[in-house]
Amino acid sequence: MTGPLRWLLRQDQGPEHLRRATWAAVAGLTGFYALRYGVDAPGMALYALFGALPLTLFSQVPGPAEQRTRTFLAVLPAGWVLVTAGTLLAAHSWSAACGMFVVGFTASYLGVGGPRLGGLASAFQLYYLLPCFPPYAPETLDERLGGLTVGILLTALVDRLLWRDEQPVPYRVLLADAVDAVAGYCASTGRLMADSGSGTAAGAAGAGAAGAGDAEAADRSAAQRDQEAAYLALQATLLSRVAPAERPTSASLRDRACYDVRAAVRHVRAQLDRLLAGARGPDPAAAHLLDRTAAALRGAGRVLRSGSPGPRDDALATALSSFRADRTRRLAGVTALRLRQDSVVQAAATGALLAGEGARIAFGAPLDARWQRPGGPFPYAALHAPARWWRRLRLHLTPRSVLLQNALRLALALAVARLIVGALGLPHGFWVLLTIISLMRTSAAGTRGALPPAVLGVAAGAALATLMLVVVGDAPAFYIAAAPVVFLVGFSVGPVLGTAWTQAALTLVLILLFAQILPPDRHLPAVRLLDVVIGGSLGAAASLLAWPKGAGGELRRSVVNFMVRGAEACKTVTLGLCNGPGREQAQDHEHGYGLDRARPQTRPQTRTHTRARDRTRDRSADPLRPAHAAMLLAQAAHTQYRTEHAGRDQATPPWETAMQPGHHTVSGGGLLLAARRDGEGAELPADAAALLVALADRVADDCLRATEVVRSAGADVPQLSGPYPAAESAPLRCAVAQAQAEVSGADADAATVLLIADAEAWLTGVAHDAARVVRKAEAAR
Known part of the structure; x- marks a missing residue:
């Protein structure tokens, strides 16, 4: 016996299958x-059996274990409701099907x-399923609820006593x-930006310049290794x-915050990729901020590992x-x-600041006062749990949600099956x-792939069960002794060997158990099949x-829709940034999205572009x-x-890209x-706003062109209008001109210049991703 057991424990998830089989046998039997x-x-x-x-x-x-126990105890009242509903609705096939x-x-x-x-x-579906079949016996409801209670409580107890797999x-x-x-x-x-170009000042210093160049190459190589490690992580x-x-x-607050932490960290990595590709230095200020950003990220990692928010660290905010x-x-x-590079460095630091705050929120820290404003990055932190749950449920109430599709598909199949079982009067119809x-x-x-092995397994199990019933007959002692063995062997080895073995084991178990409730019937295996x-x-x-x-x-379809909505957001967000805080709607009506004259005339006029243009009109209130x-x-x-495609060898499209x-x-x-809602900067000058909107329109066009790659599965690879070098960027040239014209350096004017640079860096970053x-599509071809 040690040989088969050793083999099972060496299989993938073998220990977990053995634990679950033992759990089912002890708790159920x-x-x-x-x-x-x-x-x-x-x-x-x-x-009691079907409760476990x-x-x-x-x-x-x-x-x-403690959390699982609470879950099992919470299942108990839900099970009472479902068994009661199934018992009462079993009076008619139509009511049971509804x-x-x-x-x-x-x-x-x-x-x-x-x-x-x-x-x-x-589990919830099965708790309703068993009592919704004949016999209609509401007078036995107390027995059914008592048996269900015993089964669920035994399940919780045995789960605490058994060992747990890793x-x-x-x-x-x-x-983390x-x-x-x-x-x-x-x-x-940051080290690369601190050292980059340090050898240029040496000019003809010979070996000194060569040594500095070697140090820069070493720093760049180290940064590229860390880039790959960050990508894989x-x-x-x-x-x-x-x-x-x-x-x-x-x-839950923890899941929502962890999701936002990942989004913020992914944003940081995207900015670092841009810096690595085009960093020019030395830039001590940027290098120092990146060093503080790295320290803040490590602090967020410690919070995630420890599960405790710990004290707040404002070093990055100060830097x-x-x-x-x-x-x-x-x-x-x-x-x-330099304007674009500084904007990218600042965006990376701001992303790290959000990652740290999100990590603390995930583990119970109150929302910091700086984020407690309308339009802040953590709006759910101020919501009660019911409001958060309702928003999540409402999000997927659309035919485009695969989760809604799955629920409707299964519910329809179960309801139709219940009607057919009632119409045909099938015995043991709950097996259907x-x-x-x-x-x-x-x-x-x-x-279709799961059905043939299942039928094969049930047929084999039914044949073996028929032979058992013919040979053994009405001998309860045999069925009492055989059921635990079949439970343990069938439900531990069966999942390892495949669907056919699992269904064969399930068929044998059901026959063994029903033979102890009703007189043994040699036709029962055929009914099961x-x-x-x-x-x-x-x-x-x-x-x-x-x-x-x-x-x-x-x-x-969903990815294309996401790309199209992202392209729309490039334009609506840019309009909001170009206006003073609170004036987005007025600017939307003023421009009326009549800026088509600034768009490249080579843009293909597809239905995608038309729909995207139409949908952007009324989004400025909440453009994202x-x-x-x-x-x-x-x-x-x-x-x-x-x-669905787990374990398949064929390459899949780069959906993440x-x-x-x-x-x-x-x-x-x-x-x-x-930042704009905090009042950083007044309304942009008309020339700067027009240039930014034109850039947003160009970037959105490139994003829409990129959707054709996904829509056509790589068959159509369009030409984009990029690249977007900083020296040729019209908004950046406008910002430089404004900065040079304003020698006084008034705060409002400086804020305007920096806003132009930050918006331009964001838009060109989106274009880089498009x-x-x-x-990738060209490389695949």
């Missing part, structure tokens, strides 16, 4: 045997609230690794690469204020290149719906008729909200897509708008 033979209450025994099995075999409950649709949809859709609710969806790495630790990696990248970039925090139980997808003041003093004689829950996938191809065929066929039909491509059909909502829907589709322009728009635009999408 203890209550079943105690109530069936100790109290002679077969009805209670059945519900959904939680042990069909659900994923994340978290430490209830099945509501329960199936609600349990699945609540998964948008995070892995804790999503992992319990199958848990997945918490998301906060993965995020990414923050630390970006901090290292930031520090090496951030890739490890993608939701599609994180264990489902650890994904920060709920509406950032000093840097802004230094930029104002250095405006006389400033170049376009059980098959749908266990075999139905999020795409037609996935469901028929029910699986019917349930699998209904699930396959539902998958084929409702969103058959799964996330694959929605992902491309549409892009942010589109981003969340695209990320949900991408996460499901990666789950395609979404990067939108990410940059949301993060960078949000930082600029936050160009990467096209370059």
Whole structure:
């Protein structure tokens, strides 16, 4: 026996499968045997068994032991409601089917609230499923609720007593690794900017200049290594690469803040990439700010690892204020290149400031006073939990949400199956719906792929069960002894070997248990096989008729929509920046988006461009909200897509690269708008505003052109209008001219110059990300 056990423990997730099988056997069979033979209450025994099995075999409950126990206890009242509803609605097939649709949809859709609710969806559906079938016996409701209570309480108790398999790495630790990696990248970039070009002053100093050049090359090589390490660490925090139980997808304050920390750190890395590609130095002020930025990022990493906010550190905020003041003093004689470089350095530091604040909010720190204003970067921190949950649920109430599609598809399949079972009067009809829950996938191809091995496994299990019933007959002692063995072996080895083995084990278990409640029936295995065929066929039909491509059909549309909304936001945010605080709407009506005369005449007039132009008209009040909502829907589709295609070898499109322009728009635009709402700068002069709007229009056109790469799956690779060198940037030349004309250096004028530079750096950064999408498509071709 040690050989097979050793083999199982060496398999991927083998220990976890063995633990869950033991958990199901002990929790489920203890209550079943105690109530069936100790109290002679077969009805209670059945519900005790089905109170435990959904939680042990069909659900994923994340978290430490104490948290899991609280979750199980919270499931108990929900289970009472569902069993009561199923018992009362079983009077008619139509009422049971309506209830099945509501329960199936609600349990699945609540998964948008995070892995804790999503992992319990199958359990909630099964708690309603069993009592909603005949016999209609409301007088037995107390027995059913008593059995369910025993099963759930035993599940919680046994879970605390069993050993736990190694848990997945918490998301906060993965995020801390990414923050630390970006901090290292930031520090090496700062050293490069401190030393870059130091050898040029040596001129013809010969060996001294050569030595300085060697030092700069070494610093650049180190920065490039740190750049790759930061990229890999951030890739490890993608939701599609994180264990489902650890994904920060709920509406809790911690998950929302961790999500924002990753967005801020990703923004920092994007700015560092630009600095590494075009840094010119030496620049002691920028190098010092980058050094303080790296220290602040390391502090945020410590908060994430420890799970405690700790004391607030304002060193980066002080350094950032000093840097802004230094930029104002250095405006006389400033170049376009230095204006853009300083804006990028400042954007990196501001992103790190937000990352540190988000990390502290995630672990209970109150929102700092500097962020407590309308339009601030952490609006959810001031909301109560119900408001946060409602916003998350409302976001996915759209046909474009893959989570809503999944919920509707499953609910429809379960309701139709319940009607068919009632119309045909199938015995043990709940097995039909059980098959749908266990075999139905999020795409037609996935469901069809799961069905043949399942039918094969059920057929093998049914044949073996029929032989057992014929040979053993009415011998309860055999079934009592055999059930634990089949539980342990079948549900530990079966998942390792595949779907066919799991379904064979499930068939044997069900026959063994029902033989102890009802007189053994040799026709029961054939009924089980028929029910699986019917349930699998209904699930396959539902998958084929409702969103058959799964996330694959929605992902491309969602990513394109995100890119289009990001392009729109480039223009609406720029209009808001060009106006004085609070005057966005007036400027929108004044321009009426009649700036088409400034647009390149070579822009293709596609339907995408027309729709984008139309949708930008009324967004100035909150220009980033549409892009942010589109981003969340695209990320949900991408996460499901990666789950559907896990383990496949074929290359997939670079979806993360395609979404990067939108990410940059949301993060960078949000930082600029936050500064603008604080009243930094008056309304821009008309010439500067026109140049910035023209640049925004050009960048938006490039982003829209890049969407054609995604829309055509790489078949259409357009030409972009870039690149965007600083020396040729019209807004930067305008800013330099204003800085040189204003020798007095008044604060308002300096703020205007810096605002032009910051907005220009943000827009050209978005254009740089759009160009990467096209370059990757060209390389793939």
